[in-house]
Amino acid sequence: MNIEESLKSAVKSLKGNKARSFLTMLGIIIGIASVITMSAIGRGGQENITGNLKKTGYGKFTVYVDKEDQTFRWKYLLDDDTIEKLKKTNEFKAVSPMIKKRLYAKIGGRDEIMWLTVTTPEYEEIDKIDLISGRSFLSFEYKTGERSILIDHITAKDLFGNVRNALGKTIEMSQSRKSVKIRYTIVGVFQNQFEQYVKAMGGRRIPRFVRMPLKSYDKVYDLKTNGYTDIIIESKNPDLMSQDMAKAKHILENITGVKDLYEVGTLSDGASSFDNILTTLNLFVTFVAGISLFVGGIGVMNIMLVSVIERTKEIGIRKAIGASDKDILIQFLMESVILTGCGGILGIVIGIILAIGIGNIISIPPVFSISSSLISLGVSMGIGIIFGVIPAKKAAELNPVDALRSE
Template identity: 65%
Template sequence: MNFIESFKSAIKSLTGNRARSFLTMLGIIIGITSVITMSAIGKGGQKNITGKLKEGGYGKFTIFIDKGAKNFRWKYLFDDVVIEKLKNTNEFKNVTPYVRDRVYSKIGNNFGRVWFTASTPSVEDIDKVEIIAGRKFLSFEYENAERVALIDDVTAKNLYGSVDNALGKEYNIFKNRKSAGVVYEIVGVYKNPFKGFANALGGLRIPRFIRFPLSTYDRIYNLDNAGFYEEILIEAKNPEKTKYSMVRSKEILENIIGIKDLYEVEALAQGSSSFDNILSTLNIFVTFVAGISLFVGGIGVMNIMLVSVIERTKEIGIRKAIGATNKDILLQFLIESIILTGLGGIIGIIFGFTLGEIVGKVIGIPPLFTLSSIIISLLVSTFIGVVFGVIPAKKAAELNPIEALRAE
């Protein structure tokens, strides 16, 4: 018996009991569907979250003073003169003071921590945000230290019901719990950079953000050190040479101030890279857990094939009596097993695509299907057919023809 005849015989045996064949494939279908869906949603969420974070920080970095250094003195804080000298080197696309910290906010009975960024026109160019309601700061608001603010959309919805409803409302900020509050008028709402992450993890609580003019920060919170800053935000001329620009900025500052080992440089996208690694690990783990169902499905295939061997014992005896070899019997049962798992894999991939699209729309994350995941799923399902089909096929091939013929 050649391969083609074995294949035809296997097809005939499987179609002879379609209900059982489908139920046998069901474990594989569910397993492949789970793997494809979880992998696509995981990779889509990862790209959606970290892609925007990396895009926002690509080619940008901060340089700050290590206040814990032995040679640190308050007089070494950055000022407008130092920043202007950095700009005049023409080695960087943009340079600006950068102030970011946590403050307290309170609206009615809502009281909590919020991340703030003291903004300049240059900050808005370098560390861009997506305005979804209202507007950005106007030039006179920077110049006059107006008490205006931009807040993120998650905070706007939580506190005011909608992003549009937040416009023109008051937002009360406290430097610390004991300080007096400062009221800001909300003139714009921007997209929270961690919103995609929250959607991926089912509405996880995420940080709140606010921006107000740097001149406002100096006038209200930085009275003793107005015009002096601990951190500078820099955008490289060539994003591909960011590391070189980071080294050069440090060298230039050391030459300007005359102090070494006082500055630290950090890429703006560095945090998102670490976050990307965490999400990759989490995605692999979740996909692996979903893949356990494939193992369970393989056991189901083996059990059904063993039952099939018992039911077809007499048939096997007849085939051996008319000349079928152990190899022929082994090949037929292996082909049956591979067809079951292979076809189940194909159906699972189709279902995986469909379910992935549905789940992606429900949770707001575009699924990312990859050719590698499809090929791996097919190979795994076929491999399961071979591995879990060997024992039943070997048992069928080793049946004694005389004893098989006596079976009822």
């Protein structure tokens, strides 16, 4: 009996008992569907949570002055002249001062922290925000120091009910809880990109954010052009960011004539670390879901053992007319692999449908992987071989005479 005849015989045998064949496949179908669903939803959630964070930091880095260095002098701070020199090198896509401060605003009857980002036109190009209502700063607002600000959508909803109502309204902020609050006009509302991040970590208090032009900050909080401790730079080619980091440090050292005073750092380190945590968690959840595959495999082995007992006389007849132990072994292995392979294909289809349905309900678009689907199918067929060997071997080792005598 050749392979083709063994395959035909295996398919015919499975068709002879369709209900049992389907029930045998059910464990594999559930296992594969669980793996595909959990994997797709897990990847979708991971991308939803960290996508914006990674995008924000991709190809961007900071340069800051190490004020703890023994050679530090206040004259070595990064000023507008230094930034202009960096721009004129034409080595970088954009360069801007980076100032982040903590302000206080009255929200819900209490003073809450607002994390301020002082911005310039270049900074807006480097650290883009998703504006969902209103407008960005106009060119004259950067030059004249108008008290215009952008706030995040969560703060806008808490203060004014919805993002649209916030436009044109004012909010009072101060550098400390006790200092005099200064009134600012809201001209735009942007997406708070940390919303999903905080929720995933189980936090309740989502940080609040505000942006204002550099000139506005200077007029109110008296920057006095003493200089900046940090600047932010975007590479022309994100893949060459490491070289650009070294290049920026070298240029600054040449400008000031001081070595080892300036340090560089990437913006995506936190997002990458959190992404690694979510990847590990996703793999663990997928592994737990995959345990059901082995449960399904045991079910396949159980049914195949029953099938061997029921078909003992058939096996004896086959051996009597010339079928070898190898032929019997191959036939039963094929039956097992066909069951798990078909179950795997159905499981993939059902898993995709479930992932899309669940994703729509919980507002997380699933992310499917062809490699994961192929691996799942390969695993299911591998389980068919592993758990089909024992029944197949038992069938192959039957004594033809004893098999023919069986009832």
